Amino acid sequence: MTVPLRIALIGAGVMGRQHCQYLQHLAQVQLCAIADPGPQAGEFAAGCNVPCFADHRQMLAQVQPEAVIVANPNALHVSTALECIAAGVPVLLEKPVGVHLDEVRELVSASERTGVPVLVGHHRRHNPLVARARELIEQGTLGRLTTVTALWQVQKPDSYYDIAWRREAGAGMLLTNLIHDLDLLRHLCGEVRQVQAITSNGVRGFANEDCAVVLLQFESGALGSLTGSDASAAPWSWELTSGENPVYPRQADQPCYLLAGTRGALSVPQLRHWHYAEPGAGWQQPLQQVQEGFDADEALRRQLLHFVEVVRGRAQPLVSAADAGRTLALVEAIRQAAEHRQAITPETL
Ligand SMILES: NC(=O)c1ccc[n+]([C@@H]2O[C@H](COP(=O)([O-])OP(=O)(O)OC[C@H]3O[C@@H](n4cnc5c(N)ncnc54)[C@H](O)[C@@H]3O)[C@@H](O)[C@H]2O)c1
Incomplete structure (x- = not known):
């Protein structure tokens, strides 16, 4: 039997919680931590039986997830994804990939340079x-x-x-x-x-x-x-x-x-x-x-299963950062x- 992929969630708002439902119920994945500075995050993480961190950098260092889902506010997408890439952790990044094209260019080049994949959540x-x-x-x-x-x-x-x-x-x-x-x-x-x-x-x-x-x-x-x-x-x-x-x-x-x-x-x-x-x-x-x-x-379920294949090196992202950048x-x-x-x-x- 394949060992489930340990995935952390960064940003546990409306969208993050939708991802969580699949993280908790699919055999191929396992939710391992939540990072969110918001006041409701601790209680939500406790309900999911995982540790909660106010700072995702601390979470990356302590938990060392195999992959992350980033569903924090748009303006933080690129900086958060860059920090995950620097830690060698593949990212499923919610849309939009970023807010400005220049920051997206930086993300594309970091992903290409390091070989750490980014899948952007254009789930449809x-x-x-x-x-x-x-x-x-x-x-x-x-x-x-x-x-x-x-x-x-x-x-x-x-x-x-x-x-x-x-x-x-x-x-x-x-x-x-x-x-x-x-x-x-x-x-x-x-x-x-x-x-x-x-x-x-x-x-x-x-x-x-x-x-x-x-x-x-x-x-x-x-x-x-x-x-x-x-x-x-x-x-x-x-x-x-x-x-x-x-x-x-x-x-x-x-x-x-x-x-x-x-x-x-x-x-x-x-x-x-x-x-x-x-x-x-x-x-x-x-x-x-x-x-x-x-x-x-379900599109979100299929997206998550595809992300597992990407992280395991068995598939290329259906929506790469460069591809999502063209939509932006x-x-x-x-x-x-x-x-x-x-x-x-x-x-x-
Ligand atoms: N794919 C889709 O169809 C879809 C639908 C809705 C939202 N989204 C995307 O999901 C993202 C989140 O949207 P939402 O509607 O869930 O917003 P939201 O406001 O409900 O949730 C955002 C969460 O991020 C947290 N947060 C703030 N700063 C943070 C930080 N530094 N680190 C970690 N967490 C932080 C907030 O506390 C909050 O819990 C947005 O980028 C949005 O575009 C995608």
């Missing part, structure tokens, strides 16, 4: 339905991708913004929420050559955007749009349609991404595939509809495009 890529959608696209089932329509329209309750930092510049839905959709669009449709964007804070009036419309030109030539709003009573978002997280009541029949190509189209998350029966048919012939299948599984660069390009009202090419790392 581990969802089997996403893997199946990507496979269908790669197999050419849709032909050449032409246009992609992505929707993220939700209603965050006003109380969400009672927490001060959520109202402050830089913490808006682009970096918090749309980054997930942008990462999936890159994963499914390839790299983005150029973006244009309009953002608005017209509903809530905070420093951050509450609505955004983004135009994307992919390197393949495909065109896309992403419409986002956190002030809309609407069912079209990954959260509400995918059923990935039960805290969001599911609207199972509604799509969040519509991918269209010269030979067919696909709705996500339903994986309904549309095509014509005969080559050369057009809009006056009936479209056929096929329900594509996949084996449903895309977010940054959208911000600039909206600010300067011009088309922007995302930086490469």
Whole structure:
């Protein structure tokens, strides 16, 4: 029998506790310590039967975990991950990989120089339905991708913004929420050559955007749009349609991404595939509809199992720091495009 991998958790807030559920129940892993300076951390760690540290550096030195999950606030991601790498400890780092591209470049080079792997927690890529959608696209089932329509329209309750930092510049839905959709669009449709964007804070009036419309030109030539709003009573978002997280009541029949190509189209998350029966048919012939299948599984569970394979040296990270850095660069390009009202090419790392 394989000995479970000893993993410590740095940052035991909302997301860290979700990771904890899997750390405690999967046979391949064992939670060995928690590092979090917050007032609730000690009691939580005691409930998990592991030691608690206010300082993760002390935890790394004393516990010597084989790997860590970092789920602390965004601004600490890179500095924490660099300290783990310096201690030789592989990292599963929550998204966003960092806040600035320069710090992400430093992280990428530290990971490459030392060979200590970093897996970034864009967990949706581990969802089997996403893997199946990507496979269908790669197999050419849709032909050449032409246009992609992505929707993220939700209603965050006003109380969400009672927490001060959520109202402050830089913490808006682009970096918090749309980054997930942008990462999936890159994963499914390839790299983005150029973006244009309009953002608005017209509903809530905070420093951050509450609505955004983004135009994307992919390197393949495909065109896309992403419409986002956190002030809309609407069912079209990954959260509400995918059923990935039960805290969001599911609207199972509604799509969040519509991918269209010269030979067919696909709705996500339903994986309904549309095509014509005969080559050369057009809009006056009936479209056929096929329900594509996949084996449903939990994305966070699969991400953690993949992390074990990465740490054991049996897999390369599905989302490396460099890869997640390109998603962050895309977010940054959208911000600039909206600010300067011009088309922007995302930086490469
Ligand atoms: N993958 C996803 O879908 C997803 C969802 C939610 C949050 N996240 C990410 O997870 C991270 C945490 O978000 P959250 O919603 O859990 O926030 P949170 O505020 O609930 O939790 C953050 C925790 O970090 C702790 N912390 C603060 N400083 C620390 C330090 N120096 N060392 C260790 N711990 C420290 C806090 O005490 C708190 O317990 C963020 O980066 C966020 O982007 C990812």
